[in-house]
Amino acid sequence: MQFVNAKIIMGRFVDGLIFFRKLLIILGFSIPVIYLFNKLKFPSIIGFLITGIIIGPFGLGLLTDTAGIQLMAEIGVALLLFTIGIEVSLSRFLKHLSEFILSGGLQVFFTFLAGVFIGLIAQMSLEQAVFLGFILAHSSSALVLKMLKDRGDEESPQGRISIGVILFQDIMVVPMMLLIPFLAGESGPT
Secondary structure, three states, rough: OOHHHHHHHHHHHHHHHHHHHHHHHHHHHHHHHHHHHOOOOOOHHHHHHHHHOOOOOOOOOOOOOOHHHHHHHHHHHHHHHHHHHHHHOOHHHHOOOHHHHHHHHHHHHHHHHHHHHHHHHHHHHHHHHHHHHHHHOOOOEEEEEHHHHOOOOOOOOHHEEEHHHHHHHHHHHHHHOOOOOOOOHHHOOO
């Protein structure tokens, strides 16, 4: 019984060491790249992307377990969103709510229509064109929020509108995801 417990504990310890090694590799390469990008006045988000290319499976191959990295990325995005959320004034957000709904709704609607139109011109089926419209109607909340934060634009008029638009996009993901099985029809997974 004690041998089994020791084996479990040792396995968790090794997993922790592997995680720590990956984190050190990421930080060891990211810090100098981000420092350089900051000196050159480039967005740090591009530096992280380049670092991932360099150390990832198609670069130097220092990090090949993308599942473990994905977990770290999800934690990072959650912390970034949490940090932005702490800094957002609820009263100011509610004051501009109608502006957010209007600008977000217009952006999602017209980008969706453009995606459907492009898909139909490319001779996609209507279902495929609608799916393309769904994809094009969204941007990465984490990327937009990070860039706004880096530039100190969270409270500027364009920053507030951008945050409103991406929040609206995030809300619209739910109904769009619910529609995807209907778009797949008979050919989709069961």
